[in-house]
Amino acid sequence: MTSILPSHPQAQDIQSLFNRIAPAYDRLNDRLSLGQHRVWKQMTVAWSGASPGNICLDVCCGSGDLARRLARQVGPTGRVYGVDFSVGLLEVARQQTADSIQPLAIQWVEGDALNLPFEANQFDAATMGYGLRNVLDIPRSLQELHRVLKPGARVAILDFHRPSSRFIRNLQQWYLDTIVVPAAESLGLKQEYAYISPSLDRFPTGREQVALAQQAGFAPVTHYPIAGGTMGVLVAQKPFH
């Protein structure tokens, strides 16, 4: 396993934030999305175009839920690499996969989304769930995904999104302030979840994400708003030539 420690102090803050969240992360996700994150992740796997026998990548894999879904999709003849820089979450991922009834072909890799530890043109498909909003350099992260994908392969990137409707936007903010943060507070993780709202304010809109992916070399690129526009999936293909 490759070992990395981000040199940027802000990256170290993000890394330790996710190490602190690790033990409660899955329980909170289920509770806060009313189980809906499973549906959104399944849609993300479908949009990535991953098929049986493929070699796939899940970047910012955290506790590995999306990577395990990808592994079920590629089956026993395929392989999934789950990459994250949080040792705490990778340990949860490893444990949960070991406990899984169905054997899954996943390799957990401690690595940086901004400097992926893979050769160019390796992967048939890639996914990323709630990672793009957290990386310090979105264009660089998209360039890295573009580099490691095979020509013609797609990446599907699921994340929160600020809806264009003012009403739904206010509803989303209300939900974050009155449901998400207090739920996290009950587990002693208030600060750790209070970061979602400011990170979402900084996060590019769907249209801006499309432009950034195009600048990284992807074409075609589409952003699909889901859950009333409070979430979105950016689907980007690496051209054949």
Ligand SMILES: C[S@@+](CC[C@H](N)C(=O)[O-])C[C@H]1O[C@@H](n2cnc3c(N)ncnc32)[C@H](O)[C@@H]1O
């Ligand atoms: C909100 S979690 C998402 C985890 C998982 N994909 C999911 O959907 O539940 C964001 C993850 O991004 C990881 N992360 C953030 N920046 C990273 C980077 N530069 N390199 C690798 N992982 C990073 C964090 O450690 C964390 O596990």
